[in-house]
Amino acid sequence: MINVRIPATTANVGPGFDCLGIALNIYNNFFVEEIEDGLIIEGCDDEYCNEDNLIYKSMKKCFEKIGYKHKGIRIKIENDIPISRGLGSSASCVLAGVIGANKIAGNKLNKNEILKISSEIEGHPDNVAPALLGGMVTSIKEGDDIYCSKINIPKGLKFCALIPDFKLSTEKSRAVLPNEIPYKDGVFNVGRVSLMVSALINGQFDLIKLACKDNLHQKYRGSLIKDYDDIINKCKDLDSVGVFLSGAGPTIMAMIKEDDINFYDRIKEYTSNLENTWTIRELNIDNKGVEI
Structure with missing residues (x-):
């Protein structure tokens, strides 16, 4: 087998x-x-x-x-x-x-x-x-x-996945996206994705919060997720390095510093007061990929 x-x-x-x-x-x-x-x-x-x-x-x-x-x-x-x-x-x-x-x-x-x-x-x-x-x-x-x-991302980062108790199909999250976007939104994202890649390669983690911004999909998909904006803002208030919607959602992913020992407990406490149940998982990058 x-x-x-x-x-x-x-x-x-x-x-x-x-x-x-x-x-x-x-x-x-x-x-x-x-x-x-x-x-x-x-x-x-x-x-x-x-x-x-x-x-x-x-x-x-x-x-x-x-x-x-x-x-x-x-x-x-x-x-x-x-x-x-x-x-x-x-x-x-x-x-x-x-x-x-x-x-x-x-x-x-x-x-x-x-x-x-x-x-x-x-x-x-x-x-x-x-x-x-x-x-x-x-x-x-x-x-x-x-x-x-x-x-290759230098050491110093870990991730915190905020996983809700409800599903969101890729089809539904694609359906809310616009067929066309303004030119300025395209330029906005080109700049942020370039900054994201270069900041991660160079270990300039202070730039990631800015680089996480997006005008193509997150604001549309976020409307399908209860408490989305509040959770995003709370992650920022708790000094996350950056926060973004994971894939098509509904999981919200926070990047945090490797030595941050407070974020997990504080975001868990915050989400425990929300209507939906959110499971919090602290994660690291897997650099191996598939193993057989």
Whole structure:
């Protein structure tokens, strides 16, 4: 049986809409093997234990690309990444399927080909790339090809994920985005995403709060999340290095200094008084990515 461990990811990182992502140390473990016949899926709700399962669909897509005729498949899931919370749970399923299928078929694909197929299935590479490679990754799609670059972030930062007890589908969070944006909003984001990348590379953490600002998606998606503005402002008041919406949401991600021992308790106390239940998880960057 093949064991594929895949980290959670936080995409966009504020202004880097669909092109920035960071791998974090929450993990899903997937176990896959070829069996004589049929499909067995364990570790998820009954509604996902069928041929529409995203892991299985991704495996089939990979088998088709390679030209491998598989027999039966068994999949076992040990899930720790919250589902539909903006932490890359679907990307982990896609990668698990592609990597598991590639392993069964004799490792015909290299990492670039795995990234390309997985991004095809997922729709964009901003979660898939950091989950595969680890660390912070910038990624773009050019035609049918995916190009990415891994960024080395100096030590000194950790993350605090504020995860609510409600889900927000990517479809719904995409639906609130405008079809067109003003020119000035595009210029605004180009500047902030450039500042974000350079500040992280150079360890200029004092610039990140400014670099987290965004005019493309956060203000629209934030309207779908109860207490969003209040939580963002509270994170700023508690001296977070920066705060942003994780992926499509609804998780809110705060960057904090590595030696900050107060933020966790103070934000936990604050969110305990809100209408929804918020789980707070202190996290670090995963620099390894997928492990098999």
